[in-house]
Amino acid sequence: MSNISLDDVRKVAQLANLTFNEDELVEMQAHLAKTIGYVEILNQVETENVAPMAHPIDVVDVFRDDVLTPMLSREEALQNAPKTDGQYFVVPAILDAGE
Numbered sequence: 001m002s003n004i005s006l007d008d009v010r011k012v013a014q015l016a017n018l019t020f021n022e023d024e025l026v027e028m029q030a031h032l033a034k035t036i037g038y039v040e041i042l043n044q045v046e047t048e049n050v051a052p053m054a055h056p057i058d059v060v061d062v063f064r065d066d067v068l069t070p071m072l073s074r075e076e077a078l079q080n081a082p083k084t085d086g087q088y089f090v091v092p093a094i095l096d097a098g099e
Helices: 006-015 022-043 074-078
Strands: none
16 A cells, blocks of 8 residues: 655645645545555556557447438427527526626
8 A cells, every 4th residue: 555645645635726624634645545556556467568559449430421411490490499489599598788
């Protein structure tokens, strides 16, 4: 298990712009030590003959080709809207009038 001091935890918290009380610092010390311990275990794994990879599984492109299709009419686009004025969607204002 890794030895990480409370000063180390304070430094990491400062770099992350986080504030902890003393009890939380002790708790974070345990969490960070455990995390570093897991990384130390992973560092023991033999990776000499493992090819570097960007992703653990093969990823294929799932995008479809752009195909021109007929556009919805205004009436079709507005037919399921909860509120319209006949031409546009009507939604509640999200900004004050002064902005």
